[in-house]
Amino acid sequence: MSHQTPLGSLVPQANCLDLWRDKNDQLVRQAKVAQDLSFHLRRQQLAQDSLEGLRRLLDSLQGLPAAVPVLPLELTVICNFITLRASLAQGFTEDQAQDIHRGLERVLETQEQLGPRLECGLRGLWSSVLCASSLQPELLPVLHHLAGLQIAFWLSTDCLEDLTLLLQTLNGSQSNASEDLLMLLKTWNPPAKESNAPLTLQDAWGLRAVLLTASAYRQGLQELITGSLPRALSSLHEAASGLCSRTVLVQVYTALGTCLRKMGSPQRALLYLVAALKGGSTWGPPLMEASRLYQQLGNTAAELESLELLVEALSITHSSEISHLLIGVELLLPQPDPASLLHCGTQSQVKHLLASRCLQTGRAEDAAEHYLDLLALLLDDSEPKFFPPHCPPGPCMPEVFLEAAAALIQAGRAQDALTICEELFSRMSVLLPKMPRLWEDARKGTKESPHCPPWVSAMHLLQGQAWMRLGAQKEAISEFSRCLELLFQASPKDKEQGPASNCEQGCTSDMALQQLRAAALISRGLEWVASDQDTKALQDFLLSIQVCPGNQDASFHLLQTLRKLGRRDEATALWRRLEAQTKLPQENATWSVPLYLETCLSWIHPPDRETLLEEFRTSLLETCDL
C-alpha cells in the first residue's frame, strides 16, 4: 500500500518510484478504457485526460535530475505519451521529435556524456545513446520501444536515411550494410520487456508489425510510381499479408490492382479489386481503379457502370471510423494527394467524369442526364452538399455548363440547351463587360475594347447550334455573328483580364481559340448554305481556312460550295490541294480542345469526305475525257 503514503512525508526513493509507476499504469488503463468507449465525446475527453495526466507525470519525472533506476519508467512514460498524442492528433508532429530528443538527453545525462553531441541532432544522439546503453542492459527494452516510435516518426516524415542507419545500429549490423528497409525491419528483434515492467499502450513488437506493413506499402507505392512493377508487386503482397485495418487493406488491394493492370494481367487485377470491394466500407479507390481497368479493356459499359457505382458510393457520407488509440498504419502513410493513384475524387468530380465519358463514347442521352444531375448537385442550395467541383486541371464551372449544353444538343434537347445557356448567362452577367456600351464605343472607334472571356463566345456558338436544330435560322445566324464579333475583339494576348476563374487556360489556348473561330465561321457558313446564300457562305468558309489552316473541314465545305456555284477552276485547284494533303500521312490531332468544342466540331464535320473527293475525281475525269 505504498502508494497511499503521502508524497510530502519522507518516502524512500523506491516508494516514490512505485507511486509514479502506479500512476503510469493507471493512466494507461484509463486510455484503454477510453478506447473501448463507443460514445465519441466521452471517449475523446477521457483520452485527453489520460494524455494530460501523462504529461504531468512526465513533467514531474523530468523535473528531477536523471537517474538510472528511474530511467526505464521515464522512457516508458515518454513512449506512452507519444503514442497517445500521435494517435489523438492522427499524425506525428515536430513535438514528438522533441519528446524523443529530451528522453535521449536524459539517458545521456546519467552517462555524463552530454555536451559535444548536442549539435549532431537526433541521429547522433541515438548512436551515442545506443553505445552508452550497451553498458546498461536494463534500459534496452524500453530504448528499443522508443526507437520504434522514432522509426515511425521518420517513416511518416520520409527520413529514410536516418531510419536505415538507426535500424542498422539497433541490429548491430553496420558491417553487412543491408540497405533494404524491409529486411532491416524484419531482422530487428526488440528485446522482450520484463514481466513486471510498467504498462505500455503499445509495445515494441506491436509497433514493429505496424512499421513492417506501413513501410512495405509505402515502398510498394513508390515502386509503382517509378515503374518497377515486379518489385512493387512483391512489396504490396508483403503489405497485404501484414497487420492492418480494413481501410488500409482496401488501399493495398487497390494498389495491387493498379500494379497488375499495368503489368498486363487485368483478370488478376479484377480479382484484387473485387476483394477490395468486399473488404471494407471505402469503395471509392477500387471502383475508380475498376473503371480505369475497363476503359483499358475497352469495355465501355462496364466502365460507365463502375463510375455510376462510384458516384453512388461517394454520396454516402460514411462516418469516420473510430481510430484506435495506438500508432496504426494509417498514421504512417503519406498524405493522400490528388495526383496519387488511389485518389478517387469527390462525388461531383466523378459525376463529371462519368458525364464526359458518356459524351465521348457517344451516349448522348445518358450524358445529358448526368450533366443535369451534376449541375443540380453543384447548384443545389437547399442541402449543404459541399463538394469541390474540380481540381485545377479539370474544367472550370462555365465549361461544365457548356459541356452540359453540348450534351443536350447532341441528345436532341436543343430547348434545354438554350435554358442552360441562359442560366449561365444570367448568373454571370454581372461580371461581364457591359455590352451596349461596348458596341457604342466600337462605333466611335475607341481604341480598346473590353476583353470577354472565351466561354461567352462559345456559349453563343452553342446557342446558335441549338437555334439551328430548332429551325430558327435568323436567331442562329445572329448568335454565330455575336460569337464571331466577340472572338475577333478578344486578342489572345490580353488574357489576364476579366474575372479570374481557376482554370481558363483550357479555353484560351491559341489552338482552341483558332478552332473556336473556325467552328463559328463554318457553322454560320453552313447556315448561309441552308438559306441559299452561297456567296456569303463562301466568304465564311474562306475566312475559316485563313484563321485555322489546320482544319480541313472548311476546305471540304468550300469545295462543295464552289462546286454548287459552278466555279470549276477554283474547285479543281482546291481539290488538287486536298488530294495532296490526304495523300500525306495524316498528322494526328495532337492538340486538345475542350470537350464542348470537340462535340461542336463533330457536328460540322462533312459527312463523307472520301466520297466527296471520289465524286469530284470522277466528275473531273469525265470533263477531261470530254
Add this chain to the structure above:
Amino acid sequence: MVGLTPRVDYLADFCRPLGGLAAGRPRVLCHGVEIFLSTARKQVYVYDQERRLLTAVYTFPGQVWHLEVLSLRRAIYVLCAGRGIYCLSLDQPRRSPSQHDEDDEGSEPPFPVIPVDPDACVLPDATLCAFTVLDTMLVTLAQGPAHWKVQLFRCPYPGQDPRPRGQIGEVDLSSCTPLARSPGEPKAPLFPPVLYCVSPPGPGVPHGHLHGTRGFTLEGSLFGLLFGADATLMESPVLLVGLPSGQLCCIVLKTLGTSGLATSDPKGTVKVLHHLEEPVIFIGALRTEPLAEDMEDTYSDCLVALGHHGRTLAIKARRDEAGSLEPVLREYCLPGPVLCAACDGDGRVYHSTPSGLCVVDLARAGAPWGPVQPSTGPGGLPSLPCPASLRVHSVLALFVSPGVPEGGTKLLALSAKGRLMTCSLDLSSETSRPAAETAASAGRKVKELLGAIGTISERVSSLKKAVDQRNRALTRLNEAMNVSCTLLSSQKGRRPVSCTTSATWSRLGLRDVLTATCLLENRSAFGLGPGWALCVQVLPSSHASDLASAGSAVTYTLPVGQLGPGGRWEMTLPLGPGEDGVLDLPVTVSYMLFYSLREVVGGALAPSGSFRDPSLDRGASDIAPEQEGVCLPLGEHTVDLLQALRFPGLATPCTPGPGPLGPARDPVDTFLAAQCRPGSEPAGLTSLRAKHLPPSAAAIRVSAELLRAALGDRHSGATLCCAALQWLLADNAAADVVRACALASVQGVAPDGADVHLTAREVAVADLCPAGPIAAVEIQVESPSLASTCGVHHAVVRRVQRMVSEQAAQGPSPPDLRVQYLHQIQASHETLLREVQTLCDQRSTEDEASPCATAGRLLRVYEQLRSPSLPLL
C-alpha cells in the same frame, strides 16, 4: 466635431474584461431583447434589455473566446479556450427571476448561475482559435503545429450526439504560418484571427439576411471580382480569414470538401486577397452607394478590413471606361490601435481606440456630419476619410443593433471597465439640418478646424521623431552587427577587440586595495558606440565549484560610451579585500561585450503617439532576457596570489606613491588598528601568529629541460632559477625589479600580511631515470601562514601545469623512467589519499570536541603531499 455626442445609456456593470485593452476577446451581441455578453472570462451573461436585468449567467470550464447566435436554430455557440465549441439552446427553460422573492436578497443572486454541462460541448478540440456559423454550417479555425487549419462541419444541434461529427471539409492555410512557438503547449495568439462569411446574391440566399451575426450578402459584381467565376456560378458562400500576421485569405466554401481521405489542396482552394501587415482586427461589409430606385435588395458593395494599427482596406468593384469590371482597393490609416470595430451596413464603420470610439462614413466620404466633404475618389470611395469621435472611451466590444428606425444607429458597447452601454446616434436629424449656417457657428467651425490642424501637425512631428529614432537605431544596429561579425569571425589568434588585465595594489581611503586594471583595446575597423557595455565578472575561485555561493560573483557593467577604431579605454576594479578584510584569491575575471538591444531598439519601438499601445508595451517587455542583447565573450583572466604579492624589501622604482602600508607597520600599530576595526581582527591575529609560528613550506620540482624549453630565450642572460622566478612574477608589479636584480630568491608579503619566501634552486633527481640523474629546478614556497603557503603554491602549480600542457603539445618525449619508482610514488600517494578520506569522514562524524587532532593529522598529510618527490618532466 460638433453635434456628435451620442445618447449613452448605461445598462449594467460586469467584471472588468480580462486582458485589459489588448484583450481582443470580449464579445457582446444582441438577439431580440436579449444581450449576450462575455468578458473573456469564464462566464457568458444573458441580459434582458427590456426588463433591464441579468437573466442568466453560464459558467464555462475555460475562458470564453467567441460567441455566435444562430437564430435559425435558436442556439448560441460558444468557443471555450482549450476545450472546444459548446452549443446551448436559447429555448432552454431558465428559472425566471420573477419567481424569486425580492426580500431574500443576499442569500442567492436574483439570476440563475448555470454551470455548463460537459455534454453541451459539440466540438471538442483544444486547438480551436475562432469559429463562425453560417446557416447550417460551422466553420472553425484551428492552430495546427505548422499552419492554420480551416474545417467545415454540419452545424450540430444543441444536445446532439456529435458522432458522426459531420465534417464536410478541411484545408490548411499553408501559406500562412502561425507565429513560431516554443515547443510544448501552443500559446494562444495575441490577436485572435477573424472569420467572416460572405455570400453572393441568389435565390437561395435570403435578401439582406444576417447569417448568425457575421455573414453578409455581397453585390454580385464585387463578389465575382474577388472570388472568381466559379464561386459566382455555384453561388457559394466564401469565408474570409483575417490572420494576426495581416494576411487576408478567402476560401470558397463549396470547393472545400473531403472525399473521405484527402484534405483539400490548399493551392486551389485558398487565395490570399491582401496583406495588411498588421494583425487583422475586423472584417465587414457595407453599402456605400445609394440604392437605385428599382432595387429593393440591399446588398453590400464594399468590403472593409481593419488592422490593429489602424490600417484599413476597403475594396469595391467598378466598371472602367470600356465597361470591364475592375477592383478599387484603397488603404486608409485610421487612428490606432484599434480595439474592436463594427459596421452598420449603411456605409459607416465604427472603430474603438483607447482614446475613443470613432465613426468613419465611407458612403458620404468622410465624417458623416463634418463641414468638409472631401472629394470622392473614383469608384465612390473617399480618398481621405475623416474619423469623427463619438466621445466614448475604451470600448472593447461593439455590436450594431438591428432593427433601428431609418437614419439612426444603436450600438451596444462593452467598455474596458466592464460596463455595458447602448449608444444611440440619431443621424437623420443631423443630416437634415438647415443648410444655412450662422456666422457664429461658422466661426466656431473655423476654430475647430484650426484646432484639428494643430493636432495633426503635432502628430506629424511626433511621427517624424519616431522615424528619426528608428533610423538611428538601424544605424547603430548595423554597426553592432559589424563588430559582432568581426569578433566572431576571428575566434583564433589576435582578436580585434581585446581586454588585458594587470593587478596592482593601491591605496583606497585607509586601506590598501588590490585593484585590477583592465585595458579595453579596439583594433577593429569599427567603432563601439552607445549601446555597448563591458561586463566584467569577478568570480572568486574558491566559490567556483560551490554552486550555493555562486551569487558571490560580482558583475560590473560599464557602458563603453564611444570607442573609435584604435581607441583604448582603461578602467580599474577593486578586487578586495572587502569590508571583512578577506581577500579571496585566486579571482577569475572574465570579460564580455554586451550590446543592449532594448536600449537601442526599445526607444524606437515605444509608442510615439499620445496614446500608449498596450500590445506594443507587451511586445517590448516580452523580450526574453536572453534576447535582450548580444553578448560577446572577450576572454578571462585569473588574478592569483603571485600577482598580489608585495615586495617591500625590494626597491620599487616604478611604483610611485606610498609603499605598502599595512604589513610593514609596527606590530603595535597593527594591534591598535585591529582594535579600531573589529571586523578586521582575524587578519591582524593571523599576521601576529604568523610571526611566531614555524613556517610551513611546500615545493614543486620541474625538470630543467622543460623549463628551458618553456622559457625559451627569456632566460638568456640569467640563470635558470632567476628566469623561473621572473617568469612566475611576470604579472606582478615587482617583475622589473626581480629581473633587474637577477634574484633566485625573493621575500614578499602576502595580502594577509604574512611573509612569503619564494626560492628557486637547481637540484638533481637521482633515482628516477635509469640514464642518470635529472636536472631539475625546485621552487619552494615558505611562509609562516599556512593559507599563504597554500595560495602561492597553488598559483605556482597552476602556472606550471599550464606550461606543461603547452609544452606537451609540442615538446619531445620524456626520458626513460624507472617504472618501479613511479609505482612506489603512486602507492604512497594512494595511501595518503586514503588517509585524507578517512580523516575527512572522521571530521564529519566526530563531535565538536576533538577537531584539533584530526586537523593536525590532516596538516601533516598535506605537508607530505606537498613534499616534492617527483619532478615535472
